[in-house]
Amino acid sequence: MDSGRLAVIALGGNAIAGPGMDVSVESQTAAVKRASSIIADVLADGWRSVITHGNGPQVGYLSEAFEALPPERPRQPLYIATAMTQAWIGLLLKHSLEEELRRRGLNVLVPVVISRVLVDVSDPSFNNPSKPVGPIYGREEAEELSRRYGWVFKRDPRGGFRRVVPSPRPVSIVDRDLIAEASAESPAVVALGGGGVPVVERPGGVLEPVEAVVDKDLASSLLATQLNADLLVILTDVPGVAVNYGREGERWLRRAAASELKKYLREGHFPPGSMGPKVEAAISFVERTGKPAVIGSLEEARQVLSLQAGTVVMLG
Numbered sequence: 001m002d003s004g005r006l007a008v009i010a011l012g013g014n015a016i017a018g019p020g021m022d023v024s025v026e027s028q029t030a031a032v033k034r035a036s037s038i039i040a041d042v043l044a045d046g047w048r049s050v051i052t053h054g055n056g057p058q059v060g061y062l063s064e065a066f067e068a069l070p071p072e073r074p075r076q077p078l079y080i081a082t083a084m085t086q087a088w089i090g091l092l093l094k095h096s097l098e099e100e101l102r103r104r105g106l107n108v109l110v111p112v113v114i115s116r117v118l119v120d121v122s123d124p125s126f127n128n129p130s131k132p133v134g135p136i137y138g139r140e141e142a143e144e145l146s147r148r149y150g151w152v153f154k155r156d157p158r159g160g161f162r163r164v165v166p167s168p169r170p171v172s173i174v175d176r177d178l179i180a181e182a183s184a185e186s187p188a189v190v191a192l193g194g195g196g197v198p199v200v201e202r203p204g205g206v207l208e209p210v211e212a213v214v215d216k217d218l219a220s221s222l223l224a225t226q227l228n229a230d231l232l233v234i235l236t237d238v239p240g241v242a243v244n245y246g247r248e249g250e251r252w253l254r255r256a257a258a259s260e261l262k263k264y265l266r267e268g269h270f271p272p273g274s275m276g277p278k279v280e281a282a283i284s285f286v287e288r289t290g291k292p293a294v295i296g297s298l299e300e301a302r303q304v305l306s307l308q309a310g311t312v313v314m315l316g
């Protein structure tokens with residue numbers, strides 16, 4: 001089965017949850033089914049893939065569920081919630097990918113790899129948590145949670161307060177060899193959900209999970225580099241990358257040199273919570289490997305993988 005070019009495909013929120021990030025099992029199943037059918041078409045074209053995915057809506061849901069427990073019941077740390085979403089979304093993807101592949105004459109079992117990502121204990125984000133997770137709280141609730149669990153809160157642009165956690169940069173994908181082995185056996189592997197379970201290395205090589213969230217696009221870029229993939233593909237809910245997005249002078253980029261995107265990034269065209277990490281992920285894969293990366297919409301995945309749609313990022 002180890003033939004065909006390898007693409008690391010990162011799926012965004014629209015591939016794993018319903019409209020408005022609805023996480024009812026019906027909405028998730030419908031979203032995942034649609035994504036799986038599109039990806040199965042790509043695999044039928046001869047690609048092999050390692051599929052990564054976000055987990056924002058699902059982690060938010062789990063935080064709310066934990067919150068609703070009586071105060072005397074234990075809370076689970078965020079890294080456990082991340083691992084839970086890897087299994088949860090992994091199962092849904094596995095199930096429908098296998099089904100869609102079978103329909104196309106490919107009888108395979110899709111491995112789901114619980115994946116960890118190494119981060120640096122001295123990453124500056126540990127002193128400046130900024131990644132929002134979970135629901136919006138009122139001031140009093142936020143103060144109470146902060147007292148009880150030591151959580152850090154920031155004001156949300158929509159009003160109220162949201163918990164923020166560190167978002168360190170990924171240093172290495174701990175389970176990369178396992179993912180590579182799985183990839184040699186199956187044209188589709190699901191791995192690195194939610195950007196991976198973040199761990200730090202303690203003296204003696206002991207790995208210890210940490211309360212943080214790694215950006216799934218940055219982690220996927222590193223995985224693609226470490227797997228020596230031929231292409232990094234970031235699929236989301238817009239046709240690609242635009243300058244002046246949603247403003248006067250909006251212009252969608254078909255092809256862009258990494259250096260040109262760096263300039264736009266500095267000029268503030270790509271916000272940190274959405275398009276910023278995707279563009280950074282693409283730049284870093286291209287600069288480290290000399291191979292292309294592409295950012296495009298899930299609907300157009302087939303054309304995106306053949307670089308006929310989306311924004312193609314090249315060296316230069």
Ligand code: ADP
Nearest residue numbers: 012013236237238240241242245269273274275
């Ligand atoms: P995902 O959930 O797929 O990982 P995000 O929602 O984090 O993706 O980011 C995709 C969103 O980024 C798009 O829906 C779009 O609204 C927004 N966006 C912000 N700036 C840009 C830009 N310059 N070009 C294209 N999309 C942008």
Ligand code: MG
Nearest residue numbers: 012013014237
């Ligand atoms: Mg989104």
